[in-house]
């Protein structure tokens with residue numbers, strides 16, 4: 709079976725600050741669906757960067773230039789579909805996306821979009837290296853989060869017949885608790901975005917779903933490229 713990685717993206721610890729930063733960055737992040745705005749809740753808002761912006765990317769631990777270039781090149785695969793630009797900079801303090809590399813190849817995650825503005829340290833962690841088969845798709849996936857995209861397998865309309873005890877057991881072997889599996893794999897994301905596109909089993913933001921972890925005849929292989937619906941989603945989030 710596929711060796712499944714988990715991308716446990718931290719939710720911001722300061723939701724009020726995250727909300728204020730998201731709206732300051734891009735007013736279109738405000739809750740837009742009538743009836744979903746609740747005075748005491750800021751749960752339902754987007755975290756997209758301001759269209760037209762240049763996002764500065766830095767590395768917190770000075771990796772080899774070849775690793776920087778490989779990460780940057782993979783990230784840039786999003787650029788044709790977003791009204792954004794990326795630039796590599798040296799200084800952590802002057803960057804929006806701060807990447808830490810060099811950890812376990814199994815540990816890869818990013819905060820969501822403008823949550824990076826509230827990150828004290830790295831906003832993205834990349835353990836993969838360019839010699840790995842998973843490198844490019846992992847970097848693209850994590851940059852999808854950095855641009856504000858959620859997991860597609862957690863789309864409200866995803867109807868994956870998970871064999872839940874087997875899913876927990878699979879990830880438990882790798883040291884992941886039920887809570888982490890619930891948060892990053894099994895739960896549905898109740899997104900606010902009226903821009904949300906339909907469920908897409910081909911999305912780069914979708915985990916592989918091995919046959920062994922589902923009930924009946926159901927599986928999804930490795931999605932290793934940006935899908936047509938991923939492109940449509942990003943074009944709506946970052947209009948020109």
Ligand SMILES: [Zn+2]
Pocket residue numbers: 715716717849850853859
């Ligand atoms: Zn992810």
